[in-house]
Amino acid sequence: MPEARAPTRIQRKNRAAILDAALDVFSSQGFRGATVDEIATAAGLSKPNLLYYFPSKEAIHAAVLEQLLDTWLDPLRALDPSGEPLEEILAYMHRKLQMARDLPRESRLFANEIVQGAPRIHDVLSTDLKALVDEKVAVIRAWMDAGQIAQVHPYHLIFSIWSLTQHYADFDVQVRAVLGPEDPFAAAPEFMETLYRRLLTPPDQA
C-alpha cells in the first residue's frame, strides 16, 4: 500500500477508480457477494494491482462506506432550526429524494449493509446517527409544541422520510416493474409533498 505521504497523480486516479468500482459492485452484490476480482476488473486494474492500493477487501469496503456516511447525513444536518418549520421539513424530504435519484448506488450500499444487520456500521448508527437525529428531533418537537406543525411522533416522522425516499432507490427494480414505462421520479415529489403537507399542517390552519 502506498505511503500516507502526498499521493501521486496515479494514486489519486486509481484510488478513485477503485472506490467507484467498489461502490458499483458492493451496492449490487453486497459485501459477501462481491469479489475482489470483479472490483478490480470494473476499475480497469488487475487484482494484485488493486491490492497494492488497498490491503484487503474489507479495507475497500470500509473506505467506500466511510466516504458514503460522510455525505449521507448532510441533508438532515442542513435542517435549519431557524427556518420556517413545514418548509424546512419539506426541503429535507426533497433533498433526500434527490439523493435517491442521483445516488442510488450509495443508497443501495447502505440498504445492503443495514438489511444484513449493519455488522460494520452499527457503532456509527448508535452514536453519530443517533446523536444527529436526537438533535433534530428536539428542533421538530419545539416546532410542534409551538403549534407551527401538527403533533406526530417525531422519530417516526423522520423514519418515514428515510423510508419513502430511499424506497425509490433501493426498490427501484420493483417500482419500475409495477409502474411500467412511467418515470418513478416524475410523480414522487408531488405525492410526497402532498403527503407531508397534509400530515404536518397544524389543525388550526386546515
Next chain:
Amino acid sequence: MPEARAPTRIQRKNRAAILDAALDVFSSQGFRGATVDEIATAAGLSKPNLLYYFPSKEAIHAAVLEQLLDTWLDPLRALDPSGEPLEEILAYMHRKLQMARDLPRESRLFANEIVQGAPRIHDVLSTDLKALVDEKVAVIRAWMDAGQIAQVHPYHLIFSIWSLTQHYADFDVQVRAVLGPEDPFAAAPEFMETLYRRLLTPPDQA
C-alpha cells in the same frame, strides 16, 4: 432427492427445517453470502444430507422465495372493493405492518433480493405483482373518482405503504439504534394511521 411421491414423516420434518434455516441464513446474508454448510448446520443436518433433499443452493433459495411470495401478496389481495374505502386502505396498511413485525425474516429476504436487482424474481414482479397492483389501483382510483378518498397518485400510495411498513423490518437495526429502548412497533401503528387518515380524508370532510 426424494421422489415426488407421498413424502415421509422424516421428509416433511427435514424439508421444513431446511426451509426455515435457509430463511434465516438467506435473509441475513443474501444469496451469495449464504453457504450451504451454514444452512445445513442451522437445520441440524450435514451438508450432503441437506443436498439429499434439495439438489442445489439455488433450489433451496427458489423454494424459500416461492413459499414467501405465496403469502407476501395476501394483504393486498384482501383489499375489498366493496368495503369502506378509507378503512380498507388503513386495514391493508395495518396488515402489512403486522407482517413486518411478525415476519421480519421474510421481509428482509425480499429486500435483499430486490436491492440486488431481483435477478431471480424479476419476472414475477412484472407479471403477477404488476397485475395485482394494477387491479387494486383501479379500485382505488374508482374510490377517488367517487370522492370517497382524496385524489393522490394511486401507485405511489401503494409504494408508500410498502416502504413505510417494510422499513420497520428491513431497517430494524437502524430504527432501534436511533430509537433506543423504545419498541418501534409501539408508536408505529398510530403514526401511520394518522398519516394515511390525513392524506386520504377527502377535502369536503376535512
Next chain:
DNA sequence: GTATGATTTGACCAAAAGGTCAAACTCACG
C-alpha cells in the same frame, strides 16, 4: 538519459465453498 521510487503483473498458495458418491445406517412393515 539514467537512477530511483512507484506501479504493474504472472505465478502461486491456502482456505472456502458447491457438489458427488459409495458405503453405512435406520426405519417401517409384512
Next chain:
DNA sequence: CGTGAGTTTGACCTTTTGGTCAAATCATAC
C-alpha cells in the same frame, strides 16, 4: 426379525476466492 426403501455421512473432487511475492515495467526528477 428380516428386507428393501429411505436416510445419513466421511471422504473426496473441483472451482472460486482472498491474498502474497518476486520480478518486471514505468514515471519522473535530476
